[in-house]
Amino acid sequence: MLKTTYLLCASLLSVALLAGCGSKEKEEEKKDEESVSALGAVSAMKEMAEQAEEMQKKGPVDAVDFRTLKELLPADVDGLARKEATGEKNGAAGMVISTANAKYANEDGSESIDLAIVDAGGTAMLMGLAAWSMVEIDKETEHGYEKTSTMGDYKSYEKYDNTDKDGEISVLVAKRFVVTAKGRGVSMDKIKAAVEDIDLSKLAGLK
Structure with missing residues (x-):
């Protein structure tokens, strides 16, 4: 269960890191923006991992019919x-x-x-x-x-x-x-x- 979540988080981080890539002329303008995106992805990855651990402890509940x-x-x-x-x-x-x-x-x-x-x-x-x-x-x-x-x-x-x-x-x-x-x-x-x-x-x- 956690393995799946970590893979999803890794994908999210990769997307965030690549999202700002563009021409050389725009690299400097987007540098700060990329840093913010990367930090946001790391924070999201941590939160997703914590929620996955919490779900694992509680165990799945019966899905509604x-x-x-x-x-x-x-x-x-x-x-x-x-x-x-x-x-x-x-x-x-x-x-x-x-x-x-x-x-x-x-x-x-x-x-x-x-x-x-x-x-x-x-x-x-x-x-x-x-x-x-x-x-x-x-x-x-x-x-x-x-x-x-x-x-x-x-x-x-x-x-x-x-x-x-x-x-x-x-x-x-x-x-x-x-x-x-x-x-x-x-x-x-x-x-x-x-x-x-x-x-x-x-x-x-x-x-």
């Missing part, structure tokens, strides 16, 4: 009708996760949103699903942005491409549930609305 998670998926999201809803429960080596998925789209399919609720059951697998919850991200380009933020009381991660109108948002609830909405051909407001249509407080209370 995916049928219960499916009940929280809305019938429609901001005018997009639900086309299908599925669920499953999988596990190995003592790590079990439950997942509920739903697909939403307009009549011609030009606008669509995929919504998912995952219960990692308090295992280290959560570190892979929500590694972004351990770091601070804030990037912006002429085409879009990527950042960590909050939705209500919960840590969130979002990114959006203004050109293609594609984006996603993920929310970590009660340190075990990850809610993700991925949209195509829609605004970020519409993608966020999909998550807001889920009763996150009720989800947080599930055991």
Whole structure:
């Protein structure tokens, strides 16, 4: 369990160290920025390792039945009708996760949103699903942005491409549930609305 987490942390550190690389002319300008990124990755790696150790001590908890998670998926999201809803429960080596998925789209399919609720059951697998919850991200380009933020009381991660109108948002609830909405051909407001249509407080209370 810890080995998987350390590998994830190592990958995170590598990404942070390489993120600032560019042309020689920009190296000096980005030197301080890279140092901050590296320090942030080291801090995140330490926190992830500590959380993995805590999870190992407590042991995994039973993941919520995916049928219960499916009940929280809305019938429609901001005018997009639900086309299908599925669920499953999988596990190995003592790590079990439950997942509920739903697909939403307009009549011609030009606008669509995929919504998912995952219960990692308090295992280290959560570190892979929500590694972004351990770091601070804030990037912006002429085409879009990527950042960590909050939705209500919960840590969130979002990114959006203004050109293609594609984006996603993920929310970590009660340190075990990850809610993700991925949209195509829609605004970020519409993608966020999909998550807001889920009763996150009720989800947080599930055991």
